[in-house]
Amino acid sequence: MALHEPLPEALEGRGISRRRFVRFCSAMVGMLALPEHYVGQVIQALQATHKPVLVWLEFQDCAGNTESILRSADPPVAEVLLDLLSWEYHETIMAGAGRQAEAVLERVMAQDTGQYIAVVEGSIPTAEGGVYCTIGGRTALDIARQVCSHAAATIAVGACAWDGGLVRADPNPTGAVGLEEAVPGIKVVNLGGCPHNVANTAAVLVHYLTFHEMPALDQFHRPLFAYGQLIHDQCERRAHYDAGEFVEAWGDAGSRKGWCLYKMGCKGPDATYNCPTVRWNSGTSWPVKAGHGCIACASHRFWDTMSPFYKPLPSVPGFGVDVSAEEIGWGVVGGVAGLTAAHAIGSALRRKAGGPEGGAAPPPEKPA
Amino acid sequence: MARIVVDPVTRIEGHLRIEAQVENGKVTDAWSSGTMFRGIELIVRHRDPREAWLWTQRICAVCTMVHALASVRAVENALDIEVPDNARLVRNIISASQYIHDHVVHFYHLHALDWVDVTGALKADPAKTSQLAQSLSEWPKSSTTYFRGVQQRVSRLVASRQLSLFTSGYWGHPAYRLPPEADLMAVAHYLEALEFQREFIRIHAVLGGKNPHLQSFLVGGMSTSLDPNEPQAPLNPERMDFLAQVAQSAKTFVDQVLMPDVLAVAGFYPEWFALGRGPGSYLSYGAFPQGGIRDTSLYFLPRGILLHEDLSRVHPVDPEKIAEYVTHSWYDYREGDQVAKPPAEGETNPRYSGPRPPFAFLNVEEKYSWLKAPRYDDQVMEVGPLARVLVAYAAGMTEMKTAVDGVLAHFKAPPAALFSTLGRIAARALETQLLANHIVGWIGELRNNMQSGKLAIHNGEKWEPATWPASARGYGLFEAPRGSLGHWVEIENQAIKNYQCVVPTTWNAGPRDVHGHRGPYETALLGTPLADPERPLEILRTVHSFDPCLACAVHVLDAQGQVRGRAEART
Ligand code: SF4
Numbered sequence: 001m002a003l004h005e006p007l008p009e010a011l012e013g014r015g016i017s018r019r020r021f022v023r024f025c026s027a028m029v030g031m032l033a034l035p036e037h038y039v040g041q042v043i044q045a046l047q048a049t050h051k052p053v054l055v056w057l058e059f060q061d062c063a064g065n066t067e068s069i070l071r072s073a074d075p076p077v078a079e080v081l082l083d084l085l086s087w088e089y090h091e092t093i094m095a096g097a098g099r100q101a102e103a104v105l106e107r108v109m110a111q112d113t114g115q116y117i118a119v120v121e122g123s124i125p126t127a128e129g130g131v132y133c134t135i136g137g138r139t140a141l142d143i144a145r146q147v148c149s150h151a152a153a154t155i156a157v158g159a160c161a162w163d164g165g166l167v168r169a170d171p172n173p174t175g176a177v178g179l180e181e182a183v184p185g186i187k188v189v190n191l192g193g194c195p196h197n198v199a200n201t202a203a204v205l206v207h208y209l210t211f212h213e214m215p216a217l218d219q220f221h222r223p224l225f226a227y228g229q230l231i232h233d234q235c236e237r238r239a240h241y242d243a244g245e246f247v248e249a250w251g252d253a254g255s256r257k258g259w260c261l262y263k264m265g266c267k268g269p270d271a272t273y274n275c276p277t278v279r280w281n282s283g284t285s286w287p288v289k290a291g292h293g294c295i296a297c298a299s300h301r302f303w304d305t306m307s308p309f310y311k312p313l314p315s316v317p318g319f320g321v322d323v324s325a326e327e328i329g330w331g332v333v334g335g336v337a338g339l340t341a342a343h344a345i346g347s348a349l350r351r352k353a354g355g356p357e358g359g360a361a362p363p364p365e366k367p368a
Numbered sequence: 369m370a371r372i373v374v375d376p377v378t379r380i381e382g383h384l385r386i387e388a389q390v391e392n393g394k395v396t397d398a399w400s401s402g403t404m405f406r407g408i409e410l411i412v413r414h415r416d417p418r419e420a421w422l423w424t425q426r427i428c429a430v431c432t433m434v435h436a437l438a439s440v441r442a443v444e445n446a447l448d449i450e451v452p453d454n455a456r457l458v459r460n461i462i463s464a465s466q467y468i469h470d471h472v473v474h475f476y477h478l479h480a481l482d483w484v485d486v487t488g489a490l491k492a493d494p495a496k497t498s499q500l501a502q503s504l505s506e507w508p509k510s511s512t513t514y515f516r517g518v519q520q521r522v523s524r525l526v527a528s529r530q531l532s533l534f535t536s537g538y539w540g541h542p543a544y545r546l547p548p549e550a551d552l553m554a555v556a557h558y559l560e561a562l563e564f565q566r567e568f569i570r571i572h573a574v575l576g577g578k579n580p581h582l583q584s585f586l587v588g589g590m591s592t593s594l595d596p597n598e599p600q601a602p603l604n605p606e607r608m609d610f611l612a613q614v615a616q617s618a619k620t621f622v623d624q625v626l627m628p629d630v631l632a633v634a635g636f637y638p639e640w641f642a643l644g645r646g647p648g649s650y651l652s653y654g655a656f657p658q659g660g661i662r663d664t665s666l667y668f669l670p671r672g673i674l675l676h677e678d679l680s681r682v683h684p685v686d687p688e689k690i691a692e693y694v695t696h697s698w699y700d701y702r703e704g705d706q707v708a709k710p711p712a713e714g715e716t717n718p719r720y721s722g723p724r725p726p727f728a729f730l731n732v733e734e735k736y737s738w739l740k741a742p743r744y745d746d747q748v749m750e751v752g753p754l755a756r757v758l759v760a761y762a763a764g765m766t767e768m769k770t771a772v773d774g775v776l777a778h779f780k781a782p783p784a785a786l787f788s789t790l791g792r793i794a795a796r797a798l799e800t801q802l803l804a805n806h807i808v809g810w811i812g813e814l815r816n817n818m819q820s821g822k823l824a825i826h827n828g829e830k831w832e833p834a835t836w837p838a839s840a841r842g843y844g845l846f847e848a849p850r851g852s853l854g855h856w857v858e859i860e861n862q863a864i865k866n867y868q869c870v871v872p873t874t875w876n877a878g879p880r881d882v883h884g885h886r887g888p889y890e891t892a893l894l895g896t897p898l899a900d901p902e903r904p905l906e907i908l909r910t911v912h913s914f915d916p917c918l919a920c921a922v923h924v925l926d927a928q929g930q931v932r933g934r935a936e937a938r939t
C-alpha cells in the first residue's frame with residue numbers, strides 16, 4: 001500500500017491521524033531493526049478490520065506489567081487496549097467480573113482457538129497442588145495450561161512470568177516457576193524486566209500482527225532487538241567509566257555531575273536490555289539517569305544472581321582500558337549464538353574476571 | 369436463600385473472591401477471600417536491609433513506591449538515621465504524585481464502569497452532552513464535535529462486535545441510572561484519563577528513573593542528586609521546570625475533570641450515601657512529614673483514630689496495639705488460632721486447609737483466606753482515603769474541613785453520609801484535590817533549596833554496615849493511597865532477621881477474627897440490594913469503593929527457620 005493512500009474509515013473512526021499513524025509504523029520498523037520497506041506492510045497489517053483477540057492472565061503478580069502497558073505512548077494506551085487488538089480478558093482493567101469474566105475466557109478459547117494471543121504476567125505456584133493462586137476456584141497452573149495451549153502465540157511479560165522472578169527467589173516458598181517451566185512444550189516469547197518495558201512489548205505485538213510470527217529471539221526466547229545489547233555499552237555515563245570518574249558516595253559531587261555508578265553497585269556491565277536507549281515513561285528517564293545503579297532486572301533469575309545490589313561487580317575491565325578485544329579473541333563472538341558481539345565479549349571478560357555471567361548465566365542451584 | 373460468588377473480582381489489583389448470601393434481593397452475609405500468596409517477607413530474610421525496599425516494592429506495582437518508602441523508613445528507624453530535607457521533599461512529591469495517579473486511575477478505570485453504562489453513551493445527544501459538560505466545568509474538551517467523535521468511536525467499537533475491555537460489562541443493568549449524556553461524558557473522560565495518567569506519572573520517571581517500580585530510594589535519602597549548575601545532575605533547573613509544569617497540569621485535570629465528574633455521578637446515585645457502611649472505626653498513620661519523621665504533629669495529613677463513627681474525638685495511635693488474627697486465615701500460630709500476634713513478634717506458617725481446586729465454594733465456617741485479620745486494640749478498623757479525610761476533618765484541619773463541608777453542602781447531606789460507599793469515593797476525590805493543590809508548592813520548596821545551594825540528598829553516616837549495631841529493630845509507617853501501611857524490620861549481623869508488613873487491604877479485606885467480627889468489606893456489603901443476583905453489579909460498587917489491592921494484602925510473617933544461611937553465601 002502506498003503511503004499517500006487515504007486512511008481507511010476504520011482507522012479514522014479511531015481518531016488516528018494519517019500522519020501520526022505512519023510515523024508510528026516507521027518508528028516500530030526502526031525499533032525492530034527491520035529494513036525500511038517493511039513500513040508499508042506494518043501499515044497494512046494494523047489497518048485490518050478484524051482485530052486479533054488478546055487475553056492477559058495474571059497469576060502471582062504485582063500488576064507491574066499491567067501498569068506498564070497503561071504507560072504506552074506509541075501507540076497511545078487507549079488504542080492498544082481498544083483498537084489495535086481486541087483486548088478481551090485482563091482482570092485489572094476489564095469491565096466484567098466473576099462469571100461474566102470467566103465466560104469471556106471460555107468463549108475465546110472456543111471461538112478463537114489457535115488464533116488468539118495469550119499474555120501471562122506473574123509466576124505460577126506449583127507447591128501444594130497450586131493452592132497458592134486460584135482464580136474462580138481453579139489453580140493458576142490449570143488456567144495457564146488450558147489457555148496457553150490453545151493460543152496462537154504466548155508472551156510472558158516481566159521477570160515473574162519469564163523465570164519465576166522475585167516470587168521464585170530463594171527460598172521460593174510457593175514453588176513458583178515461570179510460564180515455560182510450568183507449561184512445557186508451548187512456544188513462549190519472554191519479555192523480561194521488572195516490569196517489562198511497554199515500548200518493547202508494543203513492538204513485539206506490532207511485529208506479530210504484521211508477520212504473524214515473533215521477532216528473532218535469543219537462547220532465553222527474548223527478542224534480540226531489546227535484549228541483545230549490554231546496558232554498559234549504551235549508557236550515557238560510559239565515558240565517565242572509561243575515564244575513571246566514579247560516584248564514590250551517594251549525593252557526592254560526582255553524583256551531581258552524572259558520573260559512573262559502577263562503585264555503587266551498578267550491574268550495567270553485566271546486564272543486557274535496551275533500557276538506556278528506549279528508557280521509560282515515554283522515553284523520559286531510566287534508573288541510572290535518576291542516579292541509581294542498574295539492578296539487571298531483565299537478566300535471568302536476576303533477584304538471586306545479581307543481588308546484593310549495592311555490592312560492586314567484581315572488576316570488569318572496560319574496552320580499551322586494560323584488555324582489548326583482540327586479547328579476548330574474536331572467536332568467542334561466533335561461539336555465542338544470537339548475541340551481539342559486544343555482549344559476547346562482555347561475557348567472556350566476566351568469565352575471565354570470575355564474575356557472574358548475568359544474562360547468560362545458567363540458573364543457580366538452590367542452596368542445599 | 370442463595371450463595372453467590374464473585375471470583376475473579378476484576379478492576380482491582382490482585383486476586384479477590386467474594387462469597388455472599390442473598391435473601392430477598394439483599395446481601396445478608398458476606399465473606400472476603402484473598403486467593404493468592406507469594407511470601408515476600410520470607411524471601412527478603414537474610415538479605416541486605418539496604419536493598420529490602422527494592423524487593424518489597426514488588427509487593428505491588430499499582431501501589432508502586434509505597435512499600436519502598438515504608439521499607440527505607442523501617443530501616444532508617446532501626447538504625448536511627450535522619451534523612452536530609454531534600455530527601456523528605458522528594459519522597460513527599462513522589463508520594464503525592466502516587467496519590468494523584470492512583471486515585472485518578474481508580475475512579476476512571478477501576479470504578480467508573482460500576483456507575484457508567486458504556487453502551488448508554490450511544491444514545492446520547494452530543495450537543496446536549498456538550499451543554500452538560502460546559503455547565504459543570506471549564507475543561508476545554510467539551511464541544512459537540514468532540515463528543516460526537518467519542519460517540520462514533522464507541523459505536524464503531526460496538527458495531528465491530530469486538531468490544532475489547534468493555535466486552536463483558538453489565539451493560540443495560542437496571543442499577544445503571546446516568547442519563548446517556550452523562551454516560552458519554554464519562555466515557556470521554558475515561559479515555560482522556562488514560563492519557564492523563566501516562567503523562568502525569570512522568571514525574572516519577574524524573575524522580576525515580578521509571579514507573580512502575582521506581583529506582584531512586586536509598587536508606588538514608590534518595591539517589592536524585594540536585595545541582596543548579598550541572599546539566600547531568602538527576603535534578604537540575606530544567607527538570608524542576610518539567611516537574612512543576614506536569615504538577616500544574618494535574619491540578620487543572622483534577623479541578624476541571626475529576627472533581628466535577630465525581631460530584632455529577634454521585635448526584636445520580638444519592639442512595640449510595642446510605643449504603644456500604646463500614647465498621648465505623650477509622651485509622652490513619654498520617655502522612656507527608658513537614659519536618660522530621662518523628663514529629664508526627666507536623667504531618668500534613670494528621671495521624672489518629674476515630675471510634676464508632678464519633679467525629680468529636682480523635683484518639684492517638686499506638687503501634688503497639690496492632691495485632692493480627694489467623695482464626696479464619698490459611699495459617700497456623702504455634703499458640704493456636706485464638707490469639708492475635710503483634711507484627712513485631714509475628715509468625716506465619718502457611719497452611720492451606722481450603723477445598724481442593726477446582727472448587728465451587730469456600731468453607732467459610734473454617735479458614736477461608738490468605739489474608740490475616742489485623743485489629744487495633746482488638747477492634748476492626750477501616751483504612752484508606754475516607755479514614756484519612758475523616759481523621760483530618762475531626763482533627764480540625766481547616767483546609768479539609770472547608771472542602772468536606774463544601775461537598776456535604778452540595779449534596780445537602782450531614783457528615784454521617786460519609787460513612788458509605790459514596791463517602792469513600794468523595795473522600796478520595798477530595799484528597800486528590802488537596803494534594804494536587806500542594807504538590808506544586810512542594811516542588812517549589814525543592815527548587816528553592818537547590819537554588820540556595822542546599823544540596824544534601826543523602827545521609828551516608830550509617831551507609832556502611834560496619835557502623836551498625838549487632839542487632840536493631842525498627843518500623844516504618846506510611847499512608848499509602850489505599851490506607852495505613854507499616855513495615856517492621858529486625859536486623860541482626862548486618863542482615864534481615866525478620867521482616868513484616870501490615871498492609872491497607874489486609875485491614876479492609878481481611879476475614880473474620882476470633883470473635884467472629886467481620887472485616888470491613890464483609891460488613892460494608894451487608895444490606896447491599898441486588899437488582900439481578902446473576903449480575904451482582906452492586907457488590908462491585910461497594911467493594912471497589914475501597915480500592916482493593918490484594919497483592920499487597922497477602923504476606924508472610926516470620927515462617928520458622930527454613931532459610932539456609934543466605935547472608936554468608938552472598939558476602
Ligand atoms: S516481574 Fe516484577 S513487575 Fe512484573 S509482576 Fe513480577 S514483581 Fe511485578
Ligand code: SF4
Nearest residue numbers: 235238260261266268
Ligand atoms: S557501570 Fe553503570 S553507570 Fe557506569 S557506565 Fe556502566 S552502566 Fe553506566
